[in-house]
Amino acid sequence: MKISIVTETFLPSTDGVVTRLRASIDYLIDQGHEIQVIAPDLGVQSYRNIRFDGVQPRTFFLYKHRKFGMPTRQIKTYLEDFNPDLVHVVNPAFMGYSGIKYGKKLGVPLIASYHTHAPKYADHYKVPWAEPLLWWHFRRMHNQADLNLCTSQAILEELNEQNFYNVHLWKRGVDTERFNPELRDESMRERLTEGNPDKTLLLFVGRLAFEKEIDTLIPMLEEKQDAHLAIVGDGPYREQLEKNFSHLNNVTFTGFMHGEELATAYASSDAFMFPSTTETLGLVILEAMASGLPVVAAASGPTNEQVDDGATGLLYRSGEDGNLTETIARLEDKNLQQQMSKRAFSHSRAFGWHGPAKQLLDIYESALDVKQEQEEGQQAVQ
Incomplete structure (x- = not known):
């Protein structure tokens, strides 16, 4: 099968979408399928001999810290030249609009997947009037696809409420070989705690953006001086975050980590922090669990699906009536912490990623079968 993947984000970017894509592409290639990736050209133009077609990235005036591929007729040329059997548009927002438009014109099965809960960012950026416009924009694109995918049951139900067409759940996964508690390393722990390894080491991993709600951890850290937070990642909000946390001596900013270094950071910590309530899933939650960490997460639909409160982690209320400090205090019960660690692992x-990748291939094959049946039905009528 020849598969075109049009995606708003790809290498060298580091996020959950890219992680999922790489795992899926690896599986598809190993199964003998031919892959084309159309993505913003950010300098990495090769991955496992796939065909890569880059789109010139540009800065979006509302989000100047990151470059995006914009709608372009060039995507039509790329698609027609590759002549795929199926088109999958990942997270359509900007250039994904062209992926939807020209993918549909090819007459092959068109699949779209929803990964970023952009409409919910409106409240965080204090533009609540934009939420219905964003829902309209994403619904208009996704409803041109033959089939839509999302990554949690809570988001699936919300998309159904917003009248998205034919939505299916795409299972979550994690690299169970890379992330492992056995990678725990005392020198890494010294580094992450800045020489205070006896403190409770809390870890955050992700893109540093306003909507990640990392600032909400400040009151807890002010009160819990026996805890230390390591923030792994980078992004447009890092400079402001460093200012906001500057009065604290129990916070470390490390920048990006990758591969074994990142896996070691996970395994060397005591608990994982997930303060965001706007995620469609949060693959880092499974990475933390695979590393033997209980997850302390702000309660929301997608996190409630992944974290079993008191068993694999702890859920807390965010907002003005939040109870994060009291929730973190429960980690002082070392027996509870150890039990949650074992259950999370x-x-x-x-x-593992095999299941979600195989599921995606099954979805592709089913979409092809449906399209073929439709064409045969039309021919019979004629």
């Missing part, structure tokens, strides 16, 4: 073992 055990839970993660069922979520």
Whole structure:
């Protein structure tokens, strides 16, 4: 099968979408399929001999810290030249509009997947009037696809409420070989705690953006001087975050980590922090669990699906009536912490990437079968 993937984000970017894509592409290639990736050209133009077609990235005036591929007729040329059997548009927003438009014109199965809960960012950026416009924009694109995918049951239900067409759940996964508690390393722990390894080491991993709600951890850290937060990642909000946390001596900013270094950082920590309530899933939650970490997460639909409160982690209320400080205090019960660590690790073992990647291929093949049946039906009528 020849598969065109039009995606708003790809290498060298580091996020959950790219992680999922790489795992899926690896599986598809290993199964003998031919892959084209159309993505913003950010300098990485090769991955496992796939065909890469780059789109010139540009800065979006409302989000100047990151470059995006914009709608372009060039995508039509790329698609027609590759002549795919199926088109998958990942997270359509900007250039994904062209992926939807020209992918549909090819007459092959068109699949779209929803990964970023952009309409919910409106409240965080204090533009609530924009939420219905964003829903309209994303619904208009996704409803041109034959089939839509999303990554959690809570988001699936919300998309159904917003009248998205034919939505299916795409299972979550994690690299169960890379992330492992056995990578725990005392020198890494010294580094992340800036020489205070006896403190409770809390870890955050992700893109540093306003909507990640990392600032909400400040009151807890002010009160819990026996805890230390390591923030792994980078992004447009890092400079402001460093200013906001500057009065604290129990916070470390490390910048990006990758590969074994990142896996070691996970394994060397005591608990994982997930303060965002706007995620469609949060693959880092499974990475933390696979590393033997209980997850302390702000309660929301997608996180409630992944974190079993008191078993694999702890859920807390965010906002003005939040209870994060009291929730973190529960980690002082070392027996509870160890039990949650073991259960989190055990839970993660069922979520390797093979399952979600195989599911995606099954969806592709089913879409092809449906399209063929439709064409045969039309020919019979004629």
